[in-house]
Amino acid sequence: MASLNGSPAPAAALRALALTNYGHFTTMKVEDGGVRGLGLHLARLVADCREVFGTELDPEWVRECVRREAGGGRAGAFMVRVTVFDPELDLTAPERAGRPGVLVTTRPAAGSVGRPLPALRVQRLAFHRDAPAVKHVALFGQLRLRRAARLAGFDDVLFTGADGLVSEGCTWNAGFVDEAGTVVWPEAEVLPGTTMRLLRAACGGQVTAAVTDVRLRSMRAAFATSTGFGVRALSAVDDIAFRADDPVIGALRESYAAVPLDRL
Known part of the structure; x- marks a missing residue:
């Protein structure tokens, strides 16, 4: 599953990300609706957005996008990746990138905090x-x-x-x-x-x-x-x-x- 700005991600936007490979992200582990260090993840996205796109990112909007894709009382543990990128970025004029979107994707978690993976x-x-x-x-x-x-x-x-x-x-x-x-x-x-x-x-x-x-x-x-x-x-x-x-x-x-x- 993938959502862009809280709605199903269109194929054209995903294609743009794959072809330009310009953006930033954070990956967090959701456990029964909670995240360790959520504030640090959001702060990272805000700081990196300034560095990569020269614009401000609203952390509460990011949080809402994550809730829409990964909320709903979903039990257990899973991974959420938040990728910030501009679907309209032009390879020939990357300085014009300044309207980044918030892509949220999920995948299964590889392990649990209480049951460590092999060395x-x-x-x-x-x-x-x-x-x-x-x-x-x-x-x-x-x-x-x-x-x-x-x-x-x-x-x-x-x-x-x-x-x-x-x-x-x-x-x-x-x-x-x-x-x-x-x-x-x-x-x-x-x-x-x-x-x-x-x-x-x-x-x-x-x-x-x-x-x-x-x-x-x-x-x-x-x-x-x-x-x-x-x-x-x-x-x-x-x-x-x-x-x-x-x-x-x-x-x-x-x-x-x-x-x-x-x-x-």
């Missing part, structure tokens, strides 16, 4: 996202490297910069646990994910530091964070094995599960 084995590959602070729709570079990692026998990809420092995963933030049990977030240009931001606000004992190869090899555990799955352990990065059952990761899961749901 991931990831491969480090060099990559720097264009406009890393914006959650934009241009995913080719990320997906190309995810594909390469999976063809190499890994579950996913972990990006490093030209300097070799760890930054983020393909569609998730990365975190680590050092020998003292401190949570370490990479010091790098990354997309500030909603789940990561909620955890940073809810938990103490966290630092931000450059994660070099040497530092990575000194960590006792590693994890990924995403709205889709919450906190997910990493069992290995390349040839470096980690404790998937580390108690700090368990504590992070509990803290995330305790974040209250905001009603749509």
Whole structure:
């Protein structure tokens, strides 16, 4: 299902998005009518709309569009993606884009907060996202490297910069646990994910530091964070094995599960 500005999305509008690939989005997990960090998701859309289109987006209108597509007392958990794009954007004159619409789509949720998915084995590959602070729709570079990692026998990809420092995963933030049990977030240009931001606000004992190869090899555990799955352990990065059952990761899961749901 897909709706544009609260009504069924016309094929011409979807075709325009597919052909121009210019816009931004956020993805949220709806659980029994509520969303963790709903305000952060809405704030992201507003800020990114200013950056991408130079115009203001009404967060309450976005909320209403989500309610129309995903409301109605729908039980259980599912994913909602809100994509903001201009159906009339002209490839030859993108500066004229300024009337973005709100596309809402839904899909099944991959897991639940209380039942974590299996740990991931990831491969480090060099990559720097264009406009890393914006959650934009241009995913080719990320997906190309995810594909390469999976063809190499890994579950996913972990990006490093030209300097070799760890930054983020393909569609998730990365975190680590050092020998003292401190949570370490990479010091790098990354997309500030909603789940990561909620955890940073809810938990103490966290630092931000450059994660070099040497530092990575000194960590006792590693994890990924995403709205889709919450906190997910990493069992290995390349040839470096980690404790998937580390108690700090368990504590992070509990803290995330305790974040209250905001009603749509």
